[in-house]
Amino acid sequence: MGRFAHGGSEICYEDTGSGDPVLLIPGWAGSVESMRFLSAKLAANYRVIAADPPGSGQSGPQPRTYTKSYYHDDARSFLALLESLSAGPAHLVGFSDRGEYELVMAEMQPGAVRSIAAWGTAGQLQAPPEMIDAFATMIDSPFEAMEGLSEYLKATYGEANARIMAQSTANAYSEIIAAGGDISLSRAGEISCPVLLIAGEHDFVATPALVTQLVAAIPGVQYMEVKGASHEVQATHEEWLTQTIVDWLAKQ
Numbered sequence: 240m241g242r243f244a245h246g247g248s249e250i251c252y253e254d255t256g257s258g259d260p261v262l263l264i265p266g267w268a269g270s271v272e273s274m275r276f277l278s279a280k281l282a283a284n285y286r287v288i289a290a291d292p293p294g295s296g297q298s299g300p301q302p303r304t305y306t307k308s309y310y311h312d313d314a315r316s317f318l319a320l321l322e323s324l325s326a327g328p329a330h331l332v333g334f335s336d337r338g339e340y341e342l343v344m345a346e347m348q349p350g351a352v353r354s355i356a357a358w359g360t361a362g363q364l365q366a367p368p369e370m371i372d373a374f375a376t377m378i379d380s381p382f383e384a385m386e387g388l389s390e391y392l393k394a395t396y397g398e399a400n401a402r403i404m405a406q407s408t409a410n411a412y413s414e415i416i417a418a419g420g421d422i423s424l425s426r427a428g429e430i431s432c433p434v435l436l437i438a439g440e441h442d443f444v445a446t447p448a449l450v451t452q453l454v455a456a457i458p459g460v461q462y463m464e465v466k467g468a469s470h471e472v473q474a475t476h477e478e479w480l481t482q483t484i485v486d487w488l489a490k491q
Contacts (some may be wrong), residue, residue: 248293257283264337265395302400375409427456439468
């Protein structure tokens, strides 16, 4: 397990396999363990750099206080990580927030990115205030739909740390939405590498309606909507998702 410090954060990562580099990043508060189903498959043909995002898994700081600039801050940290490992241009594979990082990375430094495959990613944040409020209070009074995530956060990070993570993330989301919600959408036309975007039919975060706006902005993007899936496509369509990404990367 390697560690890389940048801009006040520390990224904990695994570097396995050989071949063209693939950076694999799990979703918010997730760790490389949650992506093991995909990293093991990819390592047969690629050099896989699977990394815990700052503030998640074994990466620091913990607890992390998220700010409205965290998408771009972390994108810079991951670009620096790839440079430090001489791992570019790299294929980028990510879920949810971390797919958002990868789109920003392609806008910031096109030469570092060979392709992007992401699911649960929309290039923007749009959500009603009650959804943001539910996220902020999920540690102490979770809605039924958030009970599983609440328990995971408390078990993984401890109740006090989990509360800081949830509340600060909700505050960051509110500020981003108040500013228009843009993460990468406004510059998506500058993305020149191949991109695969996958959306669950019932995703309530990166809704198909939002994702198709991003699809319309990126030249030559490939888009797939997964019937019956929600935000975590891997929860219900793990085998399909794995094979789809493996097959798509092989053509890039």
